Amino acid sequence: MAKTSKEKKKARLPAEYSEGMLHFKTGPGWKACYDSERELYTAESFWEGYYDLYEINEEIFYKLKPKGKDRREAHELIHTGRHLYKSVSDNNGSYDIALDEDYASFCPWADIQKTGEMWDSELTDLAVNVFESEKQNREQRRKRREEQERKN
Numbered sequence: 342m343a344k345t346s347k348e349k350k351k352a353r354l355p356a357e358y359s360e361g362m363l364h365f366k367t368g369p370g371w372k373a374c375y376d377s378e379r380e381l382y383t384a385e386s387f388w389e390g391y392y393d394l395y396e397i398n399e400e401i402f403y404k405l406k407p408k409g410k411d412r413r414e415a416h417e418l419i420h421t422g423r424h425l426y427k428s429v430s431d432n433n434g435s436y437d438i439a440l441d442e443d444y445a446s447f448c449p450w451a452d453i454q455k456t457g458e459m460w461d462s463e464l465t466d467l468a469v470n471v472f473e474s475e476k477q478n479r480e481q482r483r484k485r486r487e488e489q490e491r492k493n
Contacts, residue, residue: 356407363450366405369412371419373397373405374450383448384419388412390430392454394444397422424475430456438465440478442485462486 357366362378373384382402384395401418426444428437435457442462445453460468469475469482 360450365450366402366407368405368407368415371405371412371415372451373402373419374448375399375402376450381447382422383425383451384422385448385451386416386419387454388416390456392426392428392456393420393424394426394448394451394453395419395422395424396441396447423481424478426453428454428456436460438468440465440469440475441481 356368357364359365362376364375364377366373370388371384371386373382375382382397382399384397384401384405386393386395397419401422404418405415423441425441425447426437426439429435437455437457437459439459441447466482466486469478
């Protein structure tokens with residue numbers, strides 16, 4: 342007798358695993374990746390309508406423990422990294438923000454969630470300048486804007 346979809350168990354990945362040059366750690370509401378070829382640490386966090394991508398450092402990656410830390414502790418660690426991308430779908434609407442336009446190349450492993458309309462570059466620049474939490478993106482966005490102005 343065939344199982345119904347409710348009865349089927351979702352295949353779960355182990356808390357730590359590798360796929361080629363990528364080493365992953367996972368926990369409730371987060372996933373982190375170390376790309377040994379590019380020597381790059383990245384992470385995603387997701388929870389109830391919010392999805393974020395971050396560039397993190399080695400220290401943060403090794404502090405992330407699939408077991409023993411609760412979701413909040415892991416998210417707080419990840420959120421100290423450089424914010425690359427944000428997607429929000431809540432009662433106030435849905436929108437996406439590319440804080441670093443190269444976010445997808447940083448995290449080719451991620452199943453990036455897109456929920457709404459992407460903010461344009463000018464609106465994102467304003468948000469980065471206004472919100473202290475996005476200060477790690479100011480220099481990167483300024484350099485990109487200057488490069489674009491030189492090309493025009």
